[in-house]
Amino acid sequence: MKNSYFILIAVLIIIYIIISIRKNNLSTKTSFLWILASFIMLFLAIFPYSIDWLARIFNIEYPPALFLTLCIVFLLIINFNFSKKISSLNEKIIDLAQEISIIKEKIKKGKKG
Amino acid sequence: MEKKYLFVIPAYNEEKNIEKVVKDIQKNMPKADIVIINDCSKDNTKEIVENLGVPCLNVPFNMGYAMAMQTGIKYACENNYDYVIQFDGDGQHLASEAEKLLQRMEETNANIVIGSRFLEKTDYKHPFFRKIGTKVFSLIIKIFCHKKITDPTSGFQLLDRSVIERYAKIGKYPEFPDANLIIEMLLNGYEIEEVSVKMKLNDTGQSMHGGIIKPIKYMINVLYTICYIIIQYLGKKG
Numbered sequence: 001m002k003n004s005y006f007i008l009i010a011v012l013i014i015i016y017i018i019i020s021i022r023k024n025n026l027s028t029k030t031s032f033l034w035i036l037a038s039f040i041m042l043f044l045a046i047f048p049y050s051i052d053w054l055a056r057i058f059n060i061e062y063p064p065a066l067f068l069t070l071c072i073v074f075l076l077i078i079n080f081n082f083s084k085k086i087s088s089l090n091e092k093i094i095d096l097a098q099e100i101s102i103i104k105e106k107i108k109k110g111k112k113g
Numbered sequence: 114m115e116k117k118y119l120f121v122i123p124a125y126n127e128e129k130n131i132e133k134v135v136k137d138i139q140k141n142m143p144k145a146d147i148v149i150i151n152d153c154s155k156d157n158t159k160e161i162v163e164n165l166g167v168p169c170l171n172v173p174f175n176m177g178y179a180m181a182m183q184t185g186i187k188y189a190c191e192n193n194y195d196y197v198i199q200f201d202g203d204g205q206h207l208a209s210e211a212e213k214l215l216q217r218m219e220e221t222n223a224n225i226v227i228g229s230r231f232l233e234k235t236d237y238k239h240p241f242f243r244k245i246g247t248k249v250f251s252l253i254i255k256i257f258c259h260k261k262i263t264d265p266t267s268g269f270q271l272l273d274r275s276v277i278e279r280y281a282k283i284g285k286y287p288e289f290p291d292a293n294l295i296i297e298m299l300l301n302g303y304e305i306e307e308v309s310v311k312m313k314l315n316d317t318g319q320s321m322h323g324g325i326i327k328p329i330k331y332m333i334n335v336l337y338t339i340c341y342i343i344i345q346y347l348g349k350k351g
Contacts (some may be wrong), residue, residue: 095284096185097176098172098180098187099172099187101150101171101172102188105169105188
């Protein structure tokens with residue numbers, strides 16, 4: 001089978017993601033996206049001509065272009081989500097740091113008084 | 114009831130200046146309290162401040178001038194201060210000028226009073242880049258808020274209780290709280306007034322906006338933040 005390499009890669013990725021989930025390295029929300037992505041990968045590895053079929057529906061002459069576009073869109077969405085996450089985490093970290101410094105000062109005052 | 118005043122002074126590597134600044138305030142504004150936010154200084158700022166017996170908030174990592182300032186404002190909010198005076202730790206601001214801000218607030222009932230270097234001609238010499246920046250920001254404020262603020266980049270400001278509470282709650286407190294924050298407050302109906310103050314260029318510490326790349330980065334950042342605020346504001350209105 002000529003696309004057995006791709007199937008192998010997809011399966012390995014799925015296994016890797018599942019191991020990561022079991023080790024609690026991934027939250028439910030993020031893991032869902034990656035699990036979804038890896039199963040789509042497996043599906044495409046098994047049925048590579050499904051892309052041709054999809055391209056015909058969208059009237060795209062060169063099917064790999066559709067495939068690459070979908071990949072890029074998917075990565076952009078994930079990336080944007082991470083940006084949002086990082087922003088909100090940053091905010092929370094600063095908030096915590098500010099809170100900690102105020103509480104530390106309060107404790108110091110309490111010890112003296 | 115006696116009003117409570119608090120000087121909020123963010124300090125980053127200010128071991129040479131901070132003692133002078135604190136002494137200056139204690140001498141000229143004895144009724145006011147002081148809090149210093151040590152923004153994870155690498156030098157002896159922390160020890161010096163602790164020896165002075167002034168409350169000192171030691172933040173666990175370097176978070177930048179604006180976030181340090183917000184820490185102080187949160188402290189003021191929690192400890193029920195009526196007024197916050199934003200003050201620089203590098204000796205640029207003079208405590209003797211703070212009285213002017215307080216007077217102006219009493220006269221006009223404004224929520225924020227800014228100590229301006231340009232309202233009247235003073236002998237303050239302004240670095241070239243900041244001069245342009247100040248002019249541009251001034252113009253932008255005039256366009257969007259129809260209000261003349263001559264020195265939007267001044268860090269010497271007096272805030273009343275309503276502003277303290279608002280600043281303490283802002284999740285995305287801007288990295289450079291200058292013109293953008295002024296626009297945000299004006300758009301939200303807060304009154305801002307200015308009063309002319311004297312300042313001196315700091316002699317020992319490094320300026321926050323030295324060099325060529327940094328001021329450009331700073332300008333882009335603030336200009337973008339202004340767009341950001343306007344986008345948010347229009348979104349809320351429409």
